[in-house]
Amino acid sequence: MAKKQAMPKSAPGTHVSTKDIVNKKIAYTWWEPEVQYSWSVGPAMSRFLEELKNGKIVGRKCRKCRRVIVPPRMFCEHCYGPTDEWVYLKDTGSVETYSISYLDADARRIKEPILVGVVSIDGASPKHGFMHYFGGMKPEELHIGMKVKAVWKPKEEREGSIRDIIYFEPVKKGGRKK
Amino acid sequence: MREVAVIGGGMTLFRRRLLETGKELSYLATKMAMEEAGIEKQDIDMVVLGSAPDAFDGIHIKGDNLVDGCAAAGKPYVRVFNGGGTGVFAPIAGWWHVASGVADVALVVCEEKMGSCYPHPQTAFRHIWDPILDRPLNPNLVWLFAMEMNRYMTAHDIKKEDIALVAVKNKRNAVGHPCAQLADPNITVEDVLNSEMMAWPVQRLDISPPSDGASALIYCSKDKARQFTDEPVWVAGTGWTIDSTMWTNRDLYFPQYVANAAKMAYKMAGISNPFKEIDIAEPYDPFDYKELHHMEGLLLCDKGQAPILTREGVTQRDGDLPVCPSGGLLGVGNPIAATMGQKVCELYWQLTGKAGKRQVPGDPRVGVGQAWGDIMQMGTVIVLRK
Numbered sequence: 028m029a030k031k032q033a034m035p036k037s038a039p040g041t042h043v044s045t046k047d048i049v050n051k052k053i054a055y056t057w058w059e060p061e062v063q064y065s066w067s068v069g070p071a072m073s074r075f076l077e078e079l080k081n082g083k084i085v086g087r088k089c090r091k092c093r094r095v096i097v098p099p100r101m102f103c104e105h106c107y108g109p110t111d112e113w114v115y116l117k118d119t120g121s122v123e124t125y126s127i128s129y130l131d132a133d134a135r136r137i138k139e140p141i142l143v144g145v146v147s148i149d150g151a152s153p154k155h156g157f158m159h160y161f162g163g164m165k166p167e168e169l170h171i172g173m174k175v176k177a178v179w180k181p182k183e184e185r186e187g188s189i190r191d192i193i194y195f196e197p198v199k200k201g202g203r204k205k
Numbered sequence: 206m207r208e209v210a211v212i213g214g215g216m217t218l219f220r221r222r223l224l225e226t227g228k229e230l231s232y233l234a235t236k237m238a239m240e241e242a243g244i245e246k247q248d249i250d251m252v253v254l255g256s257a258p259d260a261f262d263g264i265h266i267k268g269d270n271l272v273d274g275c276a277a278a279g280k281p282y283v284r285v286f287n288g289g290g291t292g293v294f295a296p297i298a299g300w301w302h303v304a305s306g307v308a309d310v311a312l313v314v315c316e317e318k319m320g321s322c323y324p325h326p327q328t329a330f331r332h333i334w335d336p337i338l339d340r341p342l343n344p345n346l347v348w349l350f351a352m353e354m355n356r357y358m359t360a361h362d363i364k365k366e367d368i369a370l371v372a373v374k375n376k377r378n379a380v381g382h383p384c385a386q387l388a389d390p391n392i393t394v395e396d397v398l399n400s401e402m403m404a405w406p407v408q409r410l411d412i413s414p415p416s417d418g419a420s421a422l423i424y425c426s427k428d429k430a431r432q433f434t435d436e437p438v439w440v441a442g443t444g445w446t447i448d449s450t451m452w453t454n455r456d457l458y459f460p461q462y463v464a465n466a467a468k469m470a471y472k473m474a475g476i477s478n479p480f481k482e483i484d485i486a487e488p489y490d491p492f493d494y495k496e497l498h499h500m501e502g503l504l505l506c507d508k509g510q511a512p513i514l515t516r517e518g519v520t521q522r523d524g525d526l527p528v529c530p531s532g533g534l535l536g537v538g539n540p541i542a543a544t545m546g547q548k549v550c551e552l553y554w555q556l557t558g559k560a561g562k563r564q565v566p567g568d569p570r571v572g573v574g575q576a577w578g579d580i581m582q583m584g585t586v587i588v589l590r591k
């Protein structure tokens with residue numbers, strides 16, 4: 028029968044500090060995997076990345092739910108049937124959300140913050156967009172709802188990657204900033 | 206479906222790094238749960254393991270690696286995994302083993318060793334992103350939370366001070382929890398607001414730590430429950446829902462998939478007014494804003510109201526709706542799947558009056574636990590009732 032005592036009644040386990048490891052106070056083994064991957068990106072993203080090379084953002088339309096979807100896919104996950112046609116979208120949009128990051132991908136601290144967020148792309152259905160960097164502004168200028176425009180790499184440097192867009196910068200009334 | 210009782214729980218120390226292997230941690234948590242339930246290995250019919258991405262500890266087919274620690278050698282055994290949702294999904298999977306009649310006694314073990322990954326477990330999180338559109342941007346996982354937190358704050362005009370109250374409450378609640386990694390009796394809102402900026406709006410003390418640890422839970426069918434305990438706690442409802450992978454195609458301000466999972470669990474439990482009928486909530490709190498976001502997803506209040514309840518003290522241990530009385534992930538630690546210890550074991554201990562210094566006053570009878578995972582898309586919910 029269960030006894031009525033505070034649970035968990037103890038905390039089994041032995042804490043190890045980084046010092047214990049550095050000073051070899053504990054025994055450990057070490058392994059650095061060397062593995063590489065190459066992904067085929069599939070029909071939808073092949074076209075999307077190819078169009079980025081041309082300086083264009085392209086989506087797919089699903090006639091059933093009437094969504095214009097970006098990033099594009101060949102089937103609609105809601106209607107569960109094929110999407111119907113390619114649609115050219117604008118290279119402008121609005122900031123859906125963002126962060127000002129002082130962490131790199133390995134959680135190392137960085138001095139110059141990365142401005143990153145989600146851009147809802149003009150011409151696609153509301154709230155449809157993708158993650159990207161922001162630039163051409165001070166961190167404190169960035170805000171949700173801000174109108175932004177893609178800054179493209181020079182054509183000869185594009186390679187069919189999301190990084191063919193360098194970042195999104197603010198759109199000022201009456202045309203591009205500067 | 207058969208009625209299912211919880212008859213034992215166990216939990217190891219949670220720390221950034223523990224000396225014991227995953228197998229040994231699984232053994233320690235399981236042994237504690239077996240002692241509480243008063244059963245031996247041969248009494249267990251089937252075992253469910255929950256453990257998050259293999260990339261953390263670099264041991265693939267981790268379920269196989271942990272078998273012996275999970276008292277599963279020679280038994281039906283399965284590993285389930287849906288990222289951060291695992292800590293509540295594994296006990297849901299354990300429940301269906303007994304509810305279906307396939308097992309009379311089922312053990313659920315949740316294990317995580319994040320400390321093995323260098324230079325930081327964050328490096329392993331690189332492997333969860335979409336390889337085509339996301340990885341070329343070199344994302345950090347904290348970005349996801351920062352972007353969701355910002356959207357949530359902006360949608361409801363929520364101040365960081367109100368969100369910081371959650372970190373303060375949970376780190377204070379963790380004082381007296383024998384497993385706690387980051388309990389702090391003296392922490393203040395100012396400490397949180399002055400802590401290092403990681404990825405605005407997320408600061409260092411808004412985040413739960415990576416941890417090593419394990420937890421365990423034992424279920425029993427109704428017919429057998431009286432053999433083991435005279436105060437069983439019942440699984441009253443379970444729910445789980447996943448949304449599309451395309452997280453940049455929805456508004457992040459509200460976790461609709463958590464609400465769908467909650468509705469499923471409440472329907473099963475016959476709960477129509479969650480705020481009134483639930484005595485304790487353990488929503489998933491890897492970040493302080495997530496507790497608020499999930500209180501709203503769990504339909505414990507209207508959208509945007511969770512910060513107000515928090516400010517008014519309603520969610521304190523002695524409030525009308527104690528939230529994360531365990532100390533949560535923010536205070537006790539975040540060994541991903543093993544947070545079953547705070548989200549489900551804690552409810553069991555609270556409902557049986559065994560929570561010691563963490564005990565919620567007033568004889569709580571109904572508790573809801575919830576976890577959240579994959580890429581901001583998975584909601585897992587369990588309701589326990591005595």
Ligand SMILES: [Zn+2]
Nearest residue numbers: 089092103106
């Ligand atoms: Zn459709």
